[in-house]
Amino acid sequence: xxxxxxxxxxxxxxxxxxxxxxxxxxxxxxxxxxxxxxxxxxxxxxxxxxxxxxxxxxxxxxxxxxxxxxxxxxxxxxxxxxxxxxxxxxxxxxxxxxxxxxxxxxxxxxxxxxxxxxxxxxxxxxxxxxxxxxxxxxxxxxxxxxxxxxxxxxxxxxxxxxxxxxxxxxxxxxxxxxxxxxxxxxxxxxxxxxxxxxxxxxxxxxxxxxxxxxxxxxxxxxxxxxxxxxxxxxxxxxxxxxxxxxxxxxxxxxxxxxxxxxxxxxxxxxxxxxxxxxxxxxxxxxxxxxxxxxxxxxxxxxxxxxxxxxxxxxxxxxxxxxxxxxxxxxxxxxxxxxxxxxxxxxxxxxxxxxxxxxxxxxxxxxxxxxxxxxxxxxxxxxxxxxxxxxxxxxxxxxxxxxxxxxxxxxxxxx
Amino acid sequence: xxxxxxxxxxxxxxxxxxxxxxxxxxxxxxxxxxxxxxxxxxxxxxxxxxxxxxxxxxxxxxxxxxxxxxxxxxxxxxxxxxxxxxxxxxxxxxxxxxxxxxxxxxxxxxxxxxxxxxxxxxxxxxxxxxxxxxxxxxxxxxxxxxxxxxxxxxxxxxxxxxxxxxxxxxxxxxxxxxxxxxxxxxxxxxxxxxxxxxxxxxxxxxxxxxxxxxxxxxxxxxxxxxxxxxxxxxxxxxxxxxxxxxxxxxxxxxxxxxxxxxxxxxxxxxxxxxxxxxxxxxxxxxxxxxxxxxxxx
Numbered sequence: 210x211x212x213x214x215x216x217x218x219x220x221x222x223x224x225x226x227x228x229x230x231x232x233x234x235x236x237x238x239x240x241x242x243x244x245x246x247x248x249x250x251x252x253x254x255x256x257x258x259x260x261x262x263x264x265x266x267x268x269x270x271x272x273x274x275x276x277x278x279x280x281x282x283x284x285x286x287x288x289x290x291x292x293x294x295x296x297x298x299x300x301x302x303x304x305x306x307x308x309x310x311x312x313x314x315x316x317x318x319x320x321x322x323x324x325x326x327x328x329x330x331x332x333x334x335x336x337x338x339x340x341x342x343x344x345x346x347x348x349x350x351x352x353x354x355x356x357x358x359x360x361x362x363x364x365x366x367x368x369x370x371x372x373x374x375x376x377x378x379x380x381x382x383x384x385x386x387x388x389x390x391x392x393x394x395x396x397x398x399x400x401x402x403x404x405x406x407x408x409x410x411x412x413x414x415x416x417x418x419x420x421x422x423x424x425x426x427x428x429x430x431x432x433x434x435x436x437x438x439x440x441x442x443x444x445x446x447x448x449x450x451x452x453x454x455x456x457x458x459x460x461x462x463x464x465x466x467x468x469x470x471x472x473x474x475x476x477x478x479x480x481x482x483x484x485x486x487x488x489x490x491x492x493x494x495x496x497x498x499x500x501x502x503x504x505x506x507x508x509x510x511x512x513x514x515x516x517x518x519x520x521x522x523x524x525x526x527x528x529x530x531x532x533x534x535x536x537x538x539x540x541x542x543x544x545x546x547x548x549x550x551x552x553x554x555x556x557x558x559x560x561x562x563x564x565x566x567x568x569x570x571x572x573x574x575x576x577x578x579x580x581x582x583x584x585x586x587x588x589x590x591x592x593x594x595x596x597x598x599x600x601x602x603x604x605x606x607x608x609x610x611x612x613x614x615x616x617x618x619x620x621x622x623x
Numbered sequence: 624x625x626x627x628x629x630x631x632x633x634x635x636x637x638x639x640x641x642x643x644x645x646x647x648x649x650x651x652x653x654x655x656x657x658x659x660x661x662x663x664x665x666x667x668x669x670x671x672x673x674x675x676x677x678x679x680x681x682x683x684x685x686x687x688x689x690x691x692x693x694x695x696x697x698x699x700x701x702x703x704x705x706x707x708x709x710x711x712x713x714x715x716x717x718x719x720x721x722x723x724x725x726x727x728x729x730x731x732x733x734x735x736x737x738x739x740x741x742x743x744x745x746x747x748x749x750x751x752x753x754x755x756x757x758x759x760x761x762x763x764x765x766x767x768x769x770x771x772x773x774x775x776x777x778x779x780x781x782x783x784x785x786x787x788x789x790x791x792x793x794x795x796x797x798x799x800x801x802x803x804x805x806x807x808x809x810x811x812x813x814x815x816x817x818x819x820x821x822x823x824x825x826x827x828x829x830x831x832x833x834x835x836x837x838x839x840x841x842x843x844x845x846x847x848x849x850x851x852x853x854x855x856x857x858x859x860x861x862x863x864x865x866x867x868x869x870x871x872x873x874x875x876x877x878x879x880x881x882x883x884x885x886x887x888x889x890x891x892x893x894x895x896x897x898x899x900x901x902x903x904x905x906x907x908x909x910x911x912x913x914x915x916x917x918x919x920x
Binding site: 392393394446447448449450465586587588590591595598599601602603623 | 777
């Protein structure tokens with residue numbers, strides 16, 4: 210009996226010591242769609258080149274993954290590294306001291322000077338120390354168009370939202386759905402948000418979503434946003450109930466629909482379908498009216514390891530952080546993911562037309578929307594969502610009534 | 624001896640009472656305790672975490688001023704009434720047919736009961752595909768040549784509730800049928816023989832003799848089906864996610880959304896308290912009718 214125990218212990222020791230040389234790093238993320246999985250592979254391959262071992266642990270769906278990741282870290286079973294959204298996802302975990310400090314590495318490599326826009330690194334910073342690596346930038350303010358739908362039917366490819374709305378009747382005659390839209394509430398409220406930015410620009414967005422200005426909510430330009438959303442009702446097909454965003458993107462890819470308003474993550478789907486930007490599909494940042502973008506995206510966090518191999522794991526973590534920030538990985542990863550890189554000093558000439566447009570917009574700081582995630586409580590956000598969804602699906606609801614409710618939500622927001 | 628003349632009733636059947644104690648404690652603690660907690664905190668302004676800041680009826684005021692809640696209540700009433708009537712009528716008729724000692728009874732029973740083995744999520748997704756006008760039945764029929772065939776319950780604001788009903792009944796009717804069948808099998812053969820001698824037609828026998836005798840089964844079925852209706856949630860999430868717009872929202876979804884994704888516990892609890900109160904309003908008169916007269920019988 211005793212010898213058996215020894216045997217097991219020896220086997221375990223042998224197992225762990227072989228790992229000690231090249232640490233296994235378990236990486237959790239929720240990148241599971243076609244384009245996303247291809248992007249993850251870039252990271253994994255590059256990490257394995259550093260002599261360590263990437264242990265993939267994907268959890269489908271951000272809504273499912275986030276609670277799992279957070280409870281594993283706070284419950285004492287940390288993974289080696291994890292994806293989370295940039296912003297406030299991990300705020301409390303950082304404050305509670307669960308994350309590996311990356312400050313030394315970041316100073317050595319000068320992250321402060323290369324990360325652009327700088328607010329991405331700010332959201333990784335707590336009390337002057339750096340705890341995460343931003344890897345990409347995603348923005349919602351894009352419209353995607355299937356070019357051949359227009360050219361095959363003798364139409365110009367529209368260059369703005371207004372031109373697009375003017376063409377909807379012609380498209381419908383040809384049995385093409387002008388605007389592909391999914392029925393999930395976030396897609397409809399996202400559409401409303403994009404229209405707000407497109408018609409009102411950074412100014413209106415800032416006044417409403419940062420300063421909570423009641424006058425801006427009552428303003429005439431906001432009325433036009435409501436009207437524009439009301440007009441969009443006639444552009445969608447009746448089958449949109451419960452449709453997922455990538456199903457809607459697929460309708461554009463196959464030419465069943467002419468356009469979709471969706472974040473740049475949609476571009477990954479075009480890429481997987483083998484479509485080429487500028488040739489098969491086109492994109493209009495800010496709907497071709499106000500080309501401004503927000504800068505959401507993903508970051509990697511490195512929970513402090515537990516157990517005997519802690520030192521080795523930290524080494525692997527630092528190696529991965531450095532790899533994520535490196536020029537080549539930033540280029541390769543973002544090309545696959547369809548997102549924009551977080552550093553401005555790299556050669557993105559391999560990027561397609563749409564990404565080039567995005568990169569150009571980000572070069573000017575005044576084109577970047579101020580972040581608004583801390584302004585509204587989830588309750589208020591939910592009220593906005595209900596209002597947009599109800600308004601969009603009720604043609605009998607008057608613009609004035611809807612706007613009055615909008616103003617009221619802002620007035621009573623906590 | 625005088626002492627064992629009348630034993631204390633509290634200790635009568637002591638073993639049985641001891642055995643029931645854990646169950647009683649569970650019920651008191653979990654059901655009654657949590658219900659009370661729910662009601663108390665529905666009067667607070669709790670957001671992400673429960674706090675003892677009482678605000679009177681403010682949460683209820685907001686609740687009944689929210690068009691989404693009003694719509695939810697309306698939907699569950701339509702759904703509840705239609706689902707009850709339909710599943711009882713159709714379930715009973717199917718059971719009566721199966722009770723005619725037909726051949727392949729097992730096969731039919733399995734077919735009718737099969738949907739019940741699926742989870743509501745699966746049912747919802749399947750029916751979403753069938754009902755999606757650009758993908759399902761409508762498109763199929765149009766491709767087959769009926770160009771004007773229209774079947775788009777799911778995309779109309781006023782018709783989507785019937786899409787929910789269709790899926791819900793497809794799943795639930797078979798179960799009602801099986802319960803009813805069990806009830807019918809419980810009717811003594813002698814009664815059928817007696818009725819035949821009297822020369823009463825079969826349909827009349829069912830209505831006048833058999834149904835009153837099935838009271839117990841009917842009530843059990845009613846309770847099971849009603850409980851399913853009140854907590855209707857997963858089918859909606861899978862089939863329509865409350866859409867188009869807010870036109871297929873239901874109360875349970877309202878409660879879930881406010882408690883978990885919108886961090887407004889007070890509002891969610893107020894909604895669930897209203898649900899609880901509604902159930903009691905329906906239950907209490909029935910309990911009186913059912914058990915109040917027991918002594919006289």
